[in-house]
Amino acid sequence: MRTQIVAGNWKMNKTLSETEVLLSELSAKIPDTHAQVIVAPTFINLAAAQNHLQSSTIHVAAQNMHFAENGAYTGEISADMLLDIGLDMVILGHSERRSLFGEDDALLAKKVDTAIGKGMTAIFCFGEELDERKSGNHFSVVENQLKQALFHLEEKAWGQLVLAYEPVWAIGTGETASPDQAQEMHAFIRKTIAEAYNSSVANNVSILYGGSVKPGNAAEIFSKPDVDGGLIGGASLKADDFIAIVKAI
Ligand code: PEP
DSSP, X not given: OOOOEEEEEOOSOOOHHHHHHHHHHHHHHOOOOSSEEEEEOOGGGHHHHHHHTTTSSOEEOBSOOOSSSSXXXXXXXXXXXXXXXXXXXXXXXXXXXXXXXXXXXXXXHHXXXXXXXXXXXXXXXXXXXXXXXXXXXXXXXXXHHHHHHHTTSOGGGGGGEEEEEOOGGGSSSSOOOOHHHHHHHHHHHHXXXXXXXXXXXXXXXXXXXXXXXXXXXXXXXXXXXXXXXXXXXXXXXXXXXXXXXXXXX
């Protein structure tokens, strides 16, 4: 059985006091669920969030990290710094990191290696741009992203990976891939992994969908057999919306 996951990427939102308020609301309202629930506040609030959620079932993840052990990388955060405050999950390769900060799959392969080597779970994001979907190249784009960033990994490393398929055209736009489009791509991703590794690796990795998931569309998207949950942006910033999405899984 694959782990079902609902993860909230808070991006560059919420001050410390706002973080505390949202975490209190989430902790109070979180339902009993078989799913793993994750929140990813901004770096500066991670330690406080981890502390706040100590006795909660909600996990905390970072939104990014550097691949290097330590050193002269001004403004960056290392895996050991995250581990030291009790975090062992990190989102890597979000489309905003790719488009606004120039991260490519070669760099992301190094970040994934570091996360895996440090015993962390990497939530690896990928997905095609609008023009790539319109031109019918979305399958080959996604296949290349997986190949370049992940297919060098040993089979056992896949136990520390969660995939998040996020078509860029659906992120923060209000435009959602239809449940059938999500299922079609998730099935393709699983087939691609099965060909590169084997069906056990493909069937055991959780593949989340991300892109304008809301309380109103979550249940239908999550009902698809190859969709194992969601990576949620905007709707994770409101407790009631995020909790409604958790309830939809
Ligand atoms: C995201 O940023 O990962 C995301 C899916 O955002 P939104 O839900 O706002 O589209």
